[in-house]
Amino acid sequence: MNALNNVKLSMLDLVAVREGRSVADSLAVALRTAQHVETLGFARYWVAEHHNMAGIASSATAVLVGHIAGGTHTIRVGSGGIMLPNHAPLVVAEAFGTLAELYPDRIDLGLGRAPGTDGITMRALRRDRVETEDDFPREVAELQQLLGPLQPGQRVVAMPGTGTNVPIWILGSSTFSARLAAERGLPYAFASHFAPRQLLQAIEIYRNQFRPSAALDKPYLIIGVPLIAAPTDEEAEYLASSNYQRVFGILTGNRRRLQPPIENFMAGLRPEERAAIGDFLAAAVTGGPERVRDGLRRLAQLTKADEFMLVSDIYDPDLRLRALDIAAAAIAA
Template sequence: MLDLVAVREGGTVADALHIALRTAQHAESLGFTRYWLAEHHNMPGIASSATAVLVGHIAGGTQRIRVGSGGIMLPNHAPLVVAEAFGTLAELYPGRIDLGLGRAPGTDGPTMRALRRDRVETEEDFPRDVAELQRLLGPAQPGQRITAVPGAGTHVPIWLLGSSLFSAQLAAHMGLPYAFASHFAPRMLLQALALYRQLFRPSATLAKPYVVVGVPVVAAPTDAEAEFLASSTYQRVLGILTGRRGQLPAPVENFMATLGPQERAGIADFLAAAVIGGPDTVRAGFAALAQATQADEFMLVSDVFDPALRLRSLDIAAAAQATL
């Protein structure tokens, strides 16, 4: 599962953090493999900006599930700082920490400049920073002038995240597992996965391609209720598309019917990989997506306004996946 740690209308950041932990504990009880958190900044509806801190909080409140970043936006950070943070997490929670890396800013232009100060990024920076991070998390070498302490020798698994052909090619070239952000940018999903698999080079950490795809999921006992609950996601997406980001809104009856054709098309494009419906619909949606992508894992995103109904959504999704 990927959690953006949504701040709900009428709720607080503290509420959002509590809901995230409760959701992670529930996902663990259902047998989910991993629980990732995404770095976003200056967004009133997302409380996961201090991603490494939150990874530690979730890992400390669970027992077995892997916890990680989906992802850390590496251009916002020096590789040494990331290596030390995730090296510390790996020492605290051995064998349970993932480090997913992205190259987007995770925010708007002014906030990006506030994060990066005077740094001007070039296309060569991201591959170089990923390689540096690999070295810092690998075994310390004789004569190595800069060592991540903690970090060196922890071998925290690195994933590359993206929604473009650039990220697919880089993950293939470096022999790293690849997570495609189809939960919000599904347009190039199949093309990127094909390119990744075609160009993949085995590495010391990965012998063959390994793919995760992001899947927005809203599951309920009936298709009609799922569609109603999904209106929270529809409203959030419309806010993203129109530049009016806010807190996660309560569901609205027949929300899509109130929109014009262009707005509906924009939401549908954004959520083209979404699976929304009752148990049978969710099962069929998962089966179709699995056949189309041959993904090794689904990374679910479930923005349901009512926290209890969000847990129920995960129950239904887990049961549907188990029958495939």
């Protein structure tokens, strides 16, 4: 049996701002990409909250979710994720409750507990209080209540929001998030597109400790997969240099807009720098159609994931659409 037969495909978009292009262009590219993967049968399209980063235009996440949902018809659209410590749960419930009323049965609310930014920007987000490990689980529970059925005597009501039952996903890159998702009986998305180190350990914890809930009767797992696909392995490796440059910038604290591909980028780095990029992208699938199919199949066999959420940092938007076509064909083969 083909290990890919039952794997769904989805897309996570950081809404990269490309070198030499505008923020408006990056927002238009995001909508166009969502429309394209909808025709390919992708299950969902998520955007991620980041702040004060020159190359990422998805900071106003709920606004962007509404824009993409309004420009598509059937694909689920959501946050991958909202960084909950940056927001009051009531505000998040009202925003996503409004989206759920506008686009019924199409909105997902993925929640993370990282700040999605640096310390100075955290303070600009009015996050002066010190977070504890107990805050995130408590705020997740508060959101579940605000989006769930109205309870007798409930004094704080999300309007819109109450009764919409927007699906809540726990996102993370550690075993903490796996335990929380299992304990609450919620679907889980692991951020293996940038932090694959604890992937298998987190999956084991999530599945072994999962408790059925009103939201979910059995575990449901998404893993993030960096994807660079092209007609040949050689072209894919060349296009991947944009991603390598992006990762190198993250590792060295020199974040920039998404750069055009360049020849032999990795060859110009020191061995330890190449190794660090390799660790960051350990779950990546890069290559022509055959290599992509084999890479996705290996990930499916290794993780038994229900869904792959592709992250494709290709500079040319048309070539990114082509890469997504190749991935969709690999799953269908």
